[in-house]
Amino acid sequence: MAQQCEAQGVALRPHIKTLKSLEAAAIYAPLPMPITVSTLAEARAFAEAGYQDILYAVGLSPNKFAQVNALLNDAVTLTVVIDSTDAAAQLCDQAHQLDHPLRVAIEIDVDGQRAGVAAIDESLIAIAAKVATTPSLTFAGVMGHAGASYGCFDAVSRDQMAQQECQQVLLAAKNLADAGYPCTMISAGSTPTVLASASREGLSEMRAGVYATFDLVMAGLGVCAYSDIALSVLTCVIGHQKDKHWVLIDAGWMALSRDTGTQNHPLDCGYGLVCDEQGKILEGWYVAHTNQEHGVVKHRDGRTPDESFAYGTMLRILPVHACATAAQYHSYHVTQDNEHTHASWPRINGW
Template identity: 60%
Template sequence: MTTLNDLITPACLLDSEKFKRNCERMRAVAEAEQLVLRPHVKTLKSLQAAEYYAPVSGPVTVSTLAEASAFAAAGYTDILYAVGLTPNKFSQLAALQRLAPDFTVIADSQAAVAALVSFASQLDVPVAVMLEVDVDDHRAGLLPDSSELIDCARVLNNSANIRFRGIMTHAGASYDCDTKAAQQAMAVQECQGIAAAAERLSEAGINCEIVSAGSTPTALAGVEHTGITELRAGVYATFDCVMAGLGVCSTDEIALSVLTAVIGHQRDKNWVIVDAGWMALSRDQGTALHNVDCGYGLVCDEQGQLLDGWYVCSTNQEHGIIRHRDNIEPPENLFGYGNLLRILPIHACATAAQYQQYYVINSACEVETIWSRVNGW
């Protein structure tokens, strides 16, 4: 059996048991509320990983057309591309439709709708479209009470080669909710906003097959998700330091880590230098505004046990610098030259994107298998 000592660092590790527990946690929420679960596969972008939390028999969400193509080729038929589709990508629609009959795109403006309707006339079968709704003034989407929402839906609903499936939203502002009460309030706001949009469309004679909402913090907020038909989330499968900082998970539940080796020291500064820089960890500093700033990642020993107070304070392309929050001297037994360490990611999606494969490990830190990843756009 391959061990961590056999791997070339930096390497991306996925703890199999933690991963499976995380997947089950979200599945239990959806089942308890009798909601369809449409996992977002953008964190791991792995067909092997998806077998556990997004089986081929169910719907998925993707963030790139490369993901859509890979999952469609693997037999997935209901795929939501949850990024606004631009005209330079229209040419890929026909091939995706042939593989995945329910491949669905989104729009959030009259300009986008008009462009889609114009292009759809060239397709052999109707293109499935959903409208994105803005429930938190965070990013993209049409406002639930806007006339533009009704106008866009009416155009889609009345167009010959368009299949209007419904509406979706993502409460990205939940990533700024640092208490359970705030996350619960945002979850309620998210559902109420999208449900209100669906009700307005119904009153206008436009049916929504799907009313979709979700983010990991709102999906796991512990409130009933009233008014929606399906729940979407993604990073829950691995979690990360951002989710731990918000209290959505504990650091012990983070399933993804980067294996790195000690390559040197700056002893006068109490620095440990490792071979995982921003090319291995990413530049994401999503905990910078949290009560505890985790820098570029929290440090664990080779077995994955958190080393309290130690974190990656800065990075260069191939070098990471580890220090203690109290600037104490690094103990040689933990940080000696050549020692292996593991770094918990700030943002799992960004860290995972640095790799082409994952080493799936068991509780004994043995590599059980290797899962590949879909990269590119």
């Protein structure tokens, strides 16, 4: 990811939301890199660790103004995002409570997938004008996220989505600059689009997050191989339903999450693909359904489980969505050989 951004001549602002771990970030987002966060709890923990340039990439809500001010008081260069005139009005009305200047970016809807204002929407200029003329606020620029890239199953479509993402944030930046509101931040990115081929000329930075471990969604899109997935849930065989050819494991949705993000992929991985204890995929075996603490492992062809699934056998489950699975835990067991724990990394939870 770093090489891709360097080749494109843009800065990389990693999103630390997948692992939410200072120790993990030391590998892929070492100080003094700028980072992206999804919660202000992450921002607080990373600020205390010395990170000073932080983008909070979720639309700011009024109930978080006090947390934002606390970060500003710790000399953090914090950028928040908004995407409506209502959000701008509330933020500007409360800006007098801020003790230090706050950077504000406008989120651009680049693909009709979720949040953001369209690059040609007339409210774009109104939002920037409101922010730029409010004391204690600094208009920073624009950011976009191509969430629709998670539906791009080949390189050509990912390239097209990456180009569309860039074009839309650049168009928004141009319209703002033409209206007298130049953008210092022109930010775009998602793991599939940053790794795609597209011109990034004019962007100031790119963002991505799940590449820190990858997952079955990324593998299903062709962004990575199954062997690239660096996160798994270690579980144990606790029983069988022999007439149904089921293997029962002690990892249900509380351990794996309820995310079924590959259900529309060519290969539906259910709640996760099954590996042996060393991490080798057991072909055809997957977690078909889950209860709170029970997972049900089946074979796609209805095969009867062999001695690989004997009672007490340890297995590894590859996550459908790494961010959702990782969120079930307070820490990670770090291994270099899939046999011994070499370190334990705490995780930052909460909001």
